Amino acid sequence: MSEEIIMRVEHITKKFPVSEGRTLTAVDDVSFVVRKGETVGIVGESGCGKTTLLKALMCIEPPTAGRIIFRDQDITKLSGEAKRQNYRHLQMVFQDPTAAFNPKMKVKDIICEPLLNFDLIKKNEVKAKAAALLQAVELPEDFAERYPHNMSGGQRQRVAIARALALSPDIIVCDEATSALDVSVQDSIVRLLVRLQKEQGVTYIFVCHDLALVSLFSQRIAVMYLGNVMEKIDGDKLRAARHPYTRALLQAVFSTDQEKNKYIGILPGDIPSPLDMPTGCPFRNRCAYAEEVCAVEKPVLTETEPNHFVACHYPLTAEENGW
Amino acid sequence: MLLTVEDLSVSYGKDKPPTVTGVSFYLNEGEVLAIVGESGSGKTTVIRALLNALGGGGHFQAEKMLFNGQNLPELSASDWRNLRGKELSMIFQDSGNMMNPVHTIGKQFVEYIQTHSDLGKKAAYDLAAEMLTRMNLPNPENILRSYTFELSGGMRQRVGIAMAITFQPKLLLADEPTSALDVTTQAQIVGELLFVTKGSGTAMIMVTHNLGVASYMADKLMVMKSGRVVDYGKTEEILQNPQSDYTKTLLKAVPEIGGVRFV
Numbered sequence: 120m121s122e123e124i125i126m127r128v129e130h131i132t133k134k135f136p137v138s139e140g141r142t143l144t145a146v147d148d149v150s151f152v153v154r155k156g157e158t159v160g161i162v163g164e165s166g167c168g169k170t171t172l173l174k175a176l177m178c179i180e181p182p183t184a185g186r187i188i189f190r191d192q193d194i195t196k197l198s199g200e201a202k203r204q205n206y207r208h209l210q211m212v213f214q215d216p217t218a219a220f221n222p223k224m225k226v227k228d229i230i231c232e233p234l235l236n237f238d239l240i241k242k243n244e245v246k247a248k249a250a251a252l253l254q255a256v257e258l259p260e261d262f263a264e265r266y267p268h269n270m271s272g273g274q275r276q277r278v279a280i281a282r283a284l285a286l287s288p289d290i291i292v293c294d295e296a297t298s299a300l301d302v303s304v305q306d307s308i309v310r311l312l313v314r315l316q317k318e319q320g321v322t323y324i325f326v327c328h329d330l331a332l333v334s335l336f337s338q339r340i341a342v343m344y345l346g347n348v349m350e351k352i353d354g355d356k357l358r359a360a361r362h363p364y365t366r367a368l369l370q371a372v373f374s375t376d377q378e379k380n381k382y383i384g385i386l387p388g389d390i391p392s393p394l395d396m397p398t399g400c401p402f403r404n405r406c407a408y409a410e411e412v413c414a415v416e417k418p419v420l421t422e423t424e425p426n427h428f429v430a431c432h433y434p435l436t437a438e439e440n441g442w
Numbered sequence: 443m444l445l446t447v448e449d450l451s452v453s454y455g456k457d458k459p460p461t462v463t464g465v466s467f468y469l470n471e472g473e474v475l476a477i478v479g480e481s482g483s484g485k486t487t488v489i490r491a492l493l494n495a496l497g498g499g500g501h502f503q504a505e506k507m508l509f510n511g512q513n514l515p516e517l518s519a520s521d522w523r524n525l526r527g528k529e530l531s532m533i534f535q536d537s538g539n540m541m542n543p544v545h546t547i548g549k550q551f552v553e554y555i556q557t558h559s560d561l562g563k564k565a566a567y568d569l570a571a572e573m574l575t576r577m578n579l580p581n582p583e584n585i586l587r588s589y590t591f592e593l594s595g596g597m598r599q600r601v602g603i604a605m606a607i608t609f610q611p612k613l614l615l616a617d618e619p620t621s622a623l624d625v626t627t628q629a630q631i632v633g634e635l636l637f638v639t640k641g642s643g644t645a646m647i648m649v650t651h652n653l654g655v656a657s658y659m660a661d662k663l664m665v666m667k668s669g670r671v672v673d674y675g676k677t678e679e680i681l682q683n684p685q686s687d688y689t690k691t692l693l694k695a696v697p698e699i700g701g702v703r704f705v
Contacts, residue, residue: 141530163629164624164626165595219622243516253525257587267510292530296505301480301481301651302653302695302697303480303691303695304480305695305697306695308582309625309704310704312702313705316705318596324626328624328625329625329697331697331699331701332697334697334699334700334703335697335698335701335702335703335704336703336705338705354703358699367626368625369628371625372654372698373628373629373652373654373657374654374657374658374696374698375681375693375696375698376657376681376697376698377657377677377678377681379698380657380658382655384463384629385633386630387630389594389627390594390624
């Protein structure tokens, strides 16, 4: 594992103006670093700000405050040609590849389009390059002549990965890239991503709501709730999570091992509206351990052990964790 | 025996090969059967056939299809109307989509109750409110006045379950009842469904692609692939000793907390 940091996300905040002069804070002071060749998993339920954060990372929607340092520049300030050039190093794989492709383009044109856009290959090289990229994602070469609708969901997602790989980017951002797939297909896509990472040293930022999946192949995990990072932890240490929300997420994962299912716990209530944020800790009104101070003071991310950050006034201990 | 299905096959269109063939299973009162499998394996087709709601020119054939003493293939259209929504009811993946977005939930709930009973409007409204309270929904009056899009996914699903269990059906059919939900909401709804079945002796057939949820909830498990049953039996037996290779691969592919890491 290299220690070279290739992206620094620093204090990203995104506020949206809403009616009656109020503001909605979708992402609140999120910071993390991305190391080369690693996978950073971002986990959270709907409404936690994952998508807004991704939009900031991909320079689609600039944040209100904070900066993202990537290749020695703050990419949130980029515009025009500089912004376009930035995408040579930063590519994305979407949840639904059907919607991400032009249905009238053949697979070879889809996966070579980024290369043609940046004048990296000539038109007559498309065929050879497409074949090489298809091979990298374990698809037969004759897929180059197909259209996206002539494939299964898993095959389409492989094409999407091939397109993201075409430019040999430093970072590939995956937005729920496996959520729409069946489990066995999901398994093979994750194996493909991991193999590409080992061979080519690709770095992933993997946004997902499936904590179990993320924990199996991310080196670092950030757990988000209502726009805030609640806990940052190493992927292989997830069971030592100390934040009550992370624990609730862990307890909500159903297993095929009925022994593990004895630990299932139900977190009451719904996620509050981000317009109507609780004072203090955003999680306090669903938290079984909330005390008075949680309503007054917002907990800050604190390093409790090396590489393990928790934003909680009363982080759980390993015994309380129940595992 | 509440439900006996032997050698069920379903095909869409006259000369098309059958989508589902040779499906047999049995269900006792209060039992939960989970049908698992990947997209296109025919899971939903099976429960749609039980409801005689195949659509798309689909029709089913079966050696035997007995529900609570009634032979399903012989029922007339009006028999089906009496059965559906009362003794047999269905929960959909997103209960918001099964309802009309331009009418309030209360209006549709009352309409549903009055279609299947002789209750007056006021009594039907009170029953609707009571059902919502039973599903742990606070302020039922407020919800009855709302439209579907005003509720969160978990609340909508609770409304759908409340409607489905109003007449204490003998059998609930649930098509991916928790797939559209977040993990913590999913755990809540799974809890509610278990409460409904275990509390009142209602049997349930649940279609899901989430093997974890199936393992947690079901007494019996049926694994389907390409329209055929590849494994069927008690949940523990299948989990511990799957017969088909397909089930083995499927079980291996489920990500588990603390499982074998890819990296």
